[in-house]
Amino acid sequence: MKPRILVAREVFPEVLERLRRHFEVDDNQGDTVLGIEGLKARLADKAGALTAATDPLMAEVISAAPGLKALCNFAVGYNNIDLAACTRAGVMATNTPGVLDDTTADLAWALLMATARRLPAAERWLRNGEWKGWQFIQWLGSDIHHATLGILGMGRIGQTVARRALGFDMKVIYHNRTPLAAEQEAAIRATWVDKESLLRESDFLVLLLPYSPATHHTIGAAELALMKPTAHLINVARGGIVDDEALISALRQRRLSGAGIDVFEGEPKFNPGFLELDNVALSPHIGSSSRATRMAMAMTAADNLIAALSGQRPPNLLNPEVWK
Numbered sequence: 060m061k062p063r064i065l066v067a068r069e070v071f072p073e074v075l076e077r078l079r080r081h082f083e084v085d086d087n088q089g090d091t092v093l094g095i096e097g098l099k100a101r102l103a104d105k106a107g108a109l110t111a112a113t114d115p116l117m118a119e120v121i122s123a124a125p126g127l128k129a130l131c132n133f134a135v136g137y138n139n140i141d142l143a144a145c146t147r148a149g150v151m152a153t154n155t156p157g158v159l160d161d162t163t164a165d166l167a168w169a170l171l172m173a174t175a176r177r178l179p180a181a182e183r184w185l186r187n188g189e190w191k192g193w194q195f196i197q198w199l200g201s202d203i204h205h206a207t208l209g210i211l212g213m214g215r216i217g218q219t220v221a222r223r224a225l226g227f228d229m230k231v232i233y234h235n236r237t238p239l240a241a242e243q244e245a246a247i248r249a250t251w252v253d254k255e256s257l258l259r260e261s262d263f264l265v266l267l268l269p270y271s272p273a274t275h276h277t278i279g280a281a282e283l284a285l286m287k288p289t290a291h292l293i294n295v296a297r298g299g300i301v302d303d304e305a306l307i308s309a310l311r312q313r314r315l316s317g318a319g320i321d322v323f324e325g326e327p328k329f330n331p332g333f334l335e336l337d338n339v340a341l342s343p344h345i346g347s348s349s350r351a352t353r354m355a356m357a358m359t360a361a362d363n364l365i366a367a368l369s370g371q372r373p374p375n376l377l378n379p380e381v382w383k
């Protein structure tokens with residue numbers, strides 16, 4: 060008999076087709092958000108699952124599934140999974156690093172450029188019929204070229220964002236616990252600085268940290284106060300890394316020039332204060348959302364699940380202790 064698995068959110072039919080060759084699949088093509096109780100019920104008789112960052116895979120969900128062997132997130136972030144609980148229960152957990160770097164870096168740039176040149180507010184103004192005539196001094200934005208790009212969290216996506224800055228003749232500085240190797244820095248012309256210098260010197264600060272209790276509110280009122288009033292903040296990482304209330308207050312008072320935000324505290328709900336601001340570009344957590352990339356993410360998660368349930372080490376295993 061084929062192992063039974065759950066696909067916790069809607070995916071492309073090609074992904075289900077592939078999984079059905081290996082497994083008996085319980086899908087969720089209606090895309091209901093299952094939540095803790097729904098996941099407990101649907102995972103109770105499963106050996107594995109393909110899950111999204113919206114699925115809370117907490118200790119109580121994992122312990123309600125005695126036959127569970129693998130949870131394969133179709134996301135690079137895995138703050139939705141209690142990794143320690145997985146390890147205790149002997150459940151392998153995996154993510155999808157690499158396949159979404161370019162697409163997510165592209166969105167970071169889209170938001171950076173949108174906030175720099177005030178595109179959302181200018182478009183709203185045009186659509187509202189308020190454009191009565193061209194003026195020399197109208198909708199002045201911030202220059203991107205030759206400005207200083209700061210990156211907090213210089214992993215794969217951070218480096219991909221930095222590489223794109225070469226074409227804009229920008230100065231690139233970054234902060235990471237571990238600096239890159241000299242040849243990696245040289246390839247993208249990036250310089251490591253301490254966190255305070257990064258905050259003080261960046262014209263555009265892009266956040267690319269993973270979320271964990273340790274990175275909660277990495278950017279709060281104190282950090283925002285160090286930034287230039289002409290600077291822009293870009294968050295394509297996770298809600299909760301930024302204190303949204305503090306950010307809204309800084310943007311309202313023009314202590315910060317603008318922000319491009321793809322991820323929010325408590326999403327899909329978010330602080331309504333964002334909607335009152337004319338100096339933000341907002342998007343609904345779409346960093347990796349191109350068809351090709353979402354397909355690659357789902358197929359990578361499927362690779363991991365197929366390996367895990369056929370006795371092979373999954374390529375993107377997050378808790379190798381379980382394998383040992």
Ligand code: 8YV
Nearest residue numbers: 111112113133134135136347
């Ligand atoms: C996902 C993401 O699409 O990979 C991540 O960590 O944030 C996005 O690319 C989203 O989380 C759905 O799983």
